[in-house]
Amino acid sequence: MNAVATAKLQNQGQGKLSTEHVCIGVLGLQGDYQKHLEMLHSIDGVNAKIVRTAQEISEWCDGLVIPGGESTTVGKLMARYGVDTAIIERAAKGMAVFGTCTGMILLASEIEGSDQHRLGLMDTTVRRNAYGRQLDSFEADLDVPCLGGKTVRAVFIRAPQITAVGSKVEVLATLESGEAVMIRQGNCLAISFHPELTDDTRVHKYFVEVTREAAVGLMAR
Numbered sequence: 001m002n003a004v005a006t007a008k009l010q011n012q013g014q015g016k017l018s019t020e021h022v023c024i025g026v027l028g029l030q031g032d033y034q035k036h037l038e039m040l041h042s043i044d045g046v047n048a049k050i051v052r053t054a055q056e057i058s059e060w061c062d063g064l065v066i067p068g069g070e071s072t073t074v075g076k077l078m079a080r081y082g083v084d085t086a087i088i089e090r091a092a093k094g095m096a097v098f099g100t101c102t103g104m105i106l107l108a109s110e111i112e113g114s115d116q117h118r119l120g121l122m123d124t125t126v127r128r129n130a131y132g133r134q135l136d137s138f139e140a141d142l143d144v145p146c147l148g149g150k151t152v153r154a155v156f157i158r159a160p161q162i163t164a165v166g167s168k169v170e171v172l173a174t175l176e177s178g179e180a181v182m183i184r185q186g187n188c189l190a191i192s193f194h195p196e197l198t199d200d201t202r203v204h205k206y207f208v209e210v211t212r213e214a215a216v217g218l219m220a221r
């Protein structure tokens, strides 16, 4: 049972609702999911597990991480198992979604030059592999004001580029060139780099807060 369902049950008729724990699934169809799981396990107040089915997403997740990998493969697998529909329906009801790299591509409404399968939950256009091949992967220190304190070491691996964002999209971090690399639209967070490959947990903690805010909002309904 997810945090919203648990809190509603515990607090029936008692007014005050709280979310001590949130349940965050890491989509484990393909790619870099294990590292995200380890990172989430290190954060207090989080129940985390790998999820692969529509049912787990519909019934268990308050938040979902879509990790880096290969977006055409993950898109096809999502469609084959009905996971795409479950994510779209749950996100519409307030589940938080965090896409890194491939996850960011799958969240976008437009993918330049491609009709590959996607979720289209964010009003963004992305260009795949925009920074070149595996060998052109790079790292950068980013100022991310919403995380406070020191810069974030960002690892980019065959990363997509965000080429356009709609008016509801908030840009949370950019490269020195001004290109957006971390964005948020309501309950959806997307970044083009890989925070799970460093030992800095601040990006994941931020997503936990997005999930908690969304769960509190749902409980109040």
Ligand code: GLN
Pocket (backbone or CB within 6 Å): 067, 068, 069, 070, 071, 072, 100, 101, 102, 103, 105, 128, 129, 157, 158, 159, 160
């Ligand atoms: N290039 C990959 C894609 O298009 C994304 C790479 C990644 O997730 N690190 O899906």
